[in-house]
Amino acid sequence: MDYTIKLNSGYEMPLVGMGSWLGKDEEVKFKNFQQMKLTEINIEMEKIMSDAFDAGYRHIDTAFLYGNQKGIGKGILKVITDGKILRDDIFVTTKIWNTSHTYARAKEAIYENLRQLGLDYIDLMLIHWPMAFKEGDDIFPLDSNGKVIEGEGHFFEAWKALEDSIEEGHVRSIGVSNFNHKQIERLLEKAKIRPAVNQVEMHPYYQQKKLRDYCKEKGIIVTAFSPLGSPGDTNFRNKQMPNILTDPVLAEIAKKHGKSPAQVALRWAVQNGVIVIPKSANPVRMKENISIFDFKLDNDEMKKVEGLDRNMRCFNLEMCDNHKEFPFKEEY
Numbered sequence: 001m002d003y004t005i006k007l008n009s010g011y012e013m014p015l016v017g018m019g020s021w022l023g024k025d026e027e028v029k030f031k032n033f034q035q036m037k038l039t040e041i042n043i044e045m046e047k048i049m050s051d052a053f054d055a056g057y058r059h060i061d062t063a064f065l066y067g068n069q070k071g072i073g074k075g076i077l078k079v080i081t082d083g084k085i086l087r088d089d090i091f092v093t094t095k096i097w098n099t100s101h102t103y104a105r106a107k108e109a110i111y112e113n114l115r116q117l118g119l120d121y122i123d124l125m126l127i128h129w130p131m132a133f134k135e136g137d138d139i140f141p142l143d144s145n146g147k148v149i150e151g152e153g154h155f156f157e158a159w160k161a162l163e164d165s166i167e168e169g170h171v172r173s174i175g176v177s178n179f180n181h182k183q184i185e186r187l188l189e190k191a192k193i194r195p196a197v198n199q200v201e202m203h204p205y206y207q208q209k210k211l212r213d214y215c216k217e218k219g220i221i222v223t224a225f226s227p228l229g230s231p232g233d234t235n236f237r238n239k240q241m242p243n244i245l246t247d248p249v250l251a252e253i254a255k256k257h258g259k260s261p262a263q264v265a266l267r268w269a270v271q272n273g274v275i276v277i278p279k280s281a282n283p284v285r286m287k288e289n290i291s292i293f294d295f296k297l298d299n300d301e302m303k304k305v306e307g308l309d310r311n312m313r314c315f316n317l318e319m320c321d322n323h324k325e326f327p328f329k330e331e332y
């Protein structure tokens, strides 16, 4: 099996990337939605990047929201200046945040991402969510009922800014994240350039079969965030969600191959043509999560994993369910 998959932009994207939304209180330092401001976590990120490159990662997923782009950029610069890896062999994905959906703000957000990362081009830039939030310092601007405040602009405008950034040579491929199939359909009606990727939550308990089939038909590659079900997240994760990594079916398959349940979950996704971006701050688990190209699940095992679907999300984002572009109103 190849380590990369070809995007509709013509560029190759590694099937396994390093996720960088670490999700633990002490690592991300977001206290609660009301007070949610960006807190930078760059120092930890430089170390994580160095471990990730050593473990063999050549694809890193970040976002303006994560507050870690400067650290990631430094980590990238270090391996390049040390002569260990070429820039062209590293694939960087980032995203523009919901408070930047007017054309002008989206353009600024693109430049800001480039500046923070210290790169002269980004491999893949996504619209993080289809929802425009009120502009300002609040990352999640909420009203007194705890519901999100809509903002100016629209993902159509942000998309135009991304299209123009390709022409300007700042970005190689563009895509979306957390879009449902109807939102993609509406975007395709207007877009000059088709999205290369839709990044959504996907794992054995939330398999996204319909959305994956839709994206496949449209030539859009799916990237799975939380491919392990984000067991470490204590802030945002749906508390009802069981830990995938203790699932007995995954454990049984894993045992047969001398692998871990995490490796089986990741292998199942890539065998479905889905890119995975598991997160780990631990060098041993980083290595484990990328070591999934030396075994193969047979049809029976793939079917067994398919049977685990609970249609259950880790991230429901209830505080946004009042938004007219809230993506989870649709079945897929």
Ligand code: A2P
Pocket: 019, 225, 226, 227, 228, 229, 230, 231, 232, 233, 245, 260, 262, 263, 277, 278, 279, 280, 281, 282, 285, 286, 288, 289
């Ligand atoms: P850690 O950083 O201590 O390795 P997801 O990518 O689905 O959001 O999951 C990330 C969470 O899963 C993190 O808390 C991470 O913790 C943990 N994790 C990552 N890889 C593994 C693994 N191979 N086995 C067990 N836990 C893992």
